């Protein structure tokens with residue numbers, strides 16, 4: 001599958017819709033190991049992104065990511081604002097002036113987003129954050145094996161981890177067996193990608 | 203010299219007057235290595251003590267110390283409120299029902315005050331606090347050698363120390379060569395004792 | 405919910421109030437009382453208002469936090485005079501209160517709370 | 529006075545304001561700016577207001593402090609976009625700001641300040 005501006009927009013639209021739909025659930029996860037606002041934070045970004053497309057539709061492929069970055073950075077707040085914002089921004093930078101992404105290029109763009117989160121969050125895989133969804137998702141995507149089942153299993157594995165970054169890290173052992181809200185919203189991000197097109201085909 | 207209720211009251215009156223007189227100087231010391239309120243804090247206690255004696259003059263020797271303790275604990279605030287307050291309170295307890303203190307008893311009473319400060323402040327000699335005036339003053343008093351000159355030298359020595367307790371400890375090395383306000387007010391306390399009577403005679 | 409409450413003592417009424425708002429988000433079910441500033445609303449702490457914050461708390465066992473050392477001394481005096489079982493924590497103020505509140509909200513057991521708090525011990 | 533300023537970023541406008549009042553007592557001559565809460569005054573931090581607090585500060589070199597980790601990320605983004613030289617400090621918030629302000633007020637040299645701050649490093 002080749003990612004075009006239209007496909008990317010579909011990807012983010014589905015993501016935004018999923019976030020808005022799961023808003024309560026995401027906040028509920030955050031209520032347990034955080035401050036209960038993750039759904040609200042993410043839905044605010046999602047809503048603003050959808051509205052902004054009405055007014056100023058993206059012209060180039062990179063614009064889709066740039067606009068999302070702006071909304072998350074300035075509209076979302078919390079940890080997820082800067083983190084997703086940086087991810088989307090780094091993805092836009094990796095796309096540059098390209099108007100189409102081949103499968104391998106897509107993988108590299110998502111890797112750039114992943115590195116953005118790591119850099120911004122000073123975090124690594126294994127700390128029970130969104131990164132723990134991004135890393136295995138990228139790996140499966142690389143092998144053209146990404147499925148919603150894999151994403152489901154991944155989230156379960158993240159749930160078993162102990163948080164050592166973000167607010168939940170204050171809970172130490174008590175963070176084990178609780179769903180990480182950022183991991184849950186990242187799962188939606190990759191599910192949206194799957195729904196946007198057949199990634200595993202050619 | 204024997205300490206009676208009258209003498210104790212003179213001691214605290216002179217102390218209060220000195221504190222009120224040196225209020226600005228004490229706050230100035232505190233402005234450099236603290237928050238600039240030591241003179242104001244101490245003068246508040248001093249003023250309240252003097253007024254309280256107008257209304258309810260102490261009946262027993264211990265009352266002098268008890269009343270001072272109450273004023274410092276509830277009226278002074280800061281670190282010096284609880285510290286002097288506890289010192290005076292422990293002194294009152296050590297006096298108990300006695301109406302006169304022989305020299306040796308006086309030394310023990312002041313030692314009780316010193317222990318009160320240590321306990322309340324979780325502090326020890328050498329940390330550049332009021333304790334660094336109390337300890338050498340008690341020693342000299344024990345040997346009937348306490349003089350204003352000794353108190354002056356003591357304060358100079360305290361000034362050379364590095365603070366490891368209280369606000370000034372945040373300054374680390376930079377607290378060296380600055381006058382500790384609590385040490386300065388403690389010097390007034392012992393000067394007042396000297397002025398109240400001839401301690402070194404019999 | 406654990407039956408340990410939290411008492412926060414700050415030199416500033418605004419810090420105390422703001423911290424209360426902050427942790428209300430993560431620990432709405434924990435019994436938290438606070439005091440900030442002197443009786444007159446100035447920067448400082450006073451023995452009486454600390455006593456009040458302790459007695460107002462619905463819990464008989466309390467973890468107590470303070471911002472600067474002189475607040476601790478007022479806390480200690482009030483603790484000595486109270487019937488309640490009060491543990492004064494020498495941890496960083498905001499981070500320590502946040503961590504404790506979040507763990508209490510989750511019914512974490514005491515050793516787990518102490519274990520996390522040890523990482524935040526910075527007071528001298 | 530050193531020419532390094534202090535920027536404080538809190539999740540709560542009250543905490544930021546109260547901390548400012550607290551350190552004004554010990555460091556009236558240090559250039560301190562702060563921001564707390566979101567644009568709407570809710571608990572949180574926002575990129576734009578952090579940027580403002582940085583730019584409003586009269587100093588070109590800044591030590592920056594934050595209460596919880598997400599504030600740090602907004603700080604970092606704002607720092608990357610600013611012309612100023614900004615050092616973000618992973619120390620306990622209130623105690624760290626207090627210590628730094630007191631030392632800046634005394635014109636302490638940088639190694640001395642860093643040395644004291646190292647004792648307050650607790651952020652992860």
Ligand SMILES: Nc1ncnc2c1ncn2[C@@H]1O[C@H](COP(=O)(O)OP(=O)(O)O)[C@@H](O)[C@H]1O
Nearest residue numbers: 038078079080121123129130166181182183598
């Ligand atoms: N340093 C970090 N690196 C990566 N992800 C992080 C980091 N800190 C937090 N997160 C993610 O952000 C999520 C919380 O987002 P959100 O609730 O919006 O922010 P906040 O914790 O500020 O309220 C967490 O569940 C976690 O996945």
Ligand SMILES: Nc1ncnc2c1ncn2[C@@H]1O[C@H](COP(=O)(O)OP(=O)(O)O)[C@@H](O)[C@H]1O
Nearest residue numbers: 240280281282323325331332368383384385474
């Ligand atoms: N833990 C302690 N033990 C003994 N003395 C102390 C302690 N902490 C502070 N002090 C004394 O208290 C003095 C400061 O008093 P004050 O300015 O009234 O209180 P604050 O520092 O709360 O403003 C210091 O100069 C020091 O002598």
Ligand SMILES: [Mg+2]
Nearest residue numbers: 034035037038
């Ligand atoms: Mg949250």
Ligand SMILES: [Mg+2]
Nearest residue numbers: 035037078079
């Ligand atoms: Mg939040």
Ligand SMILES: [Mg+2]
Nearest residue numbers: 236237239240
């Ligand atoms: Mg003071």
Ligand SMILES: [Mg+2]
Nearest residue numbers: 237239280281
């Ligand atoms: Mg004070």
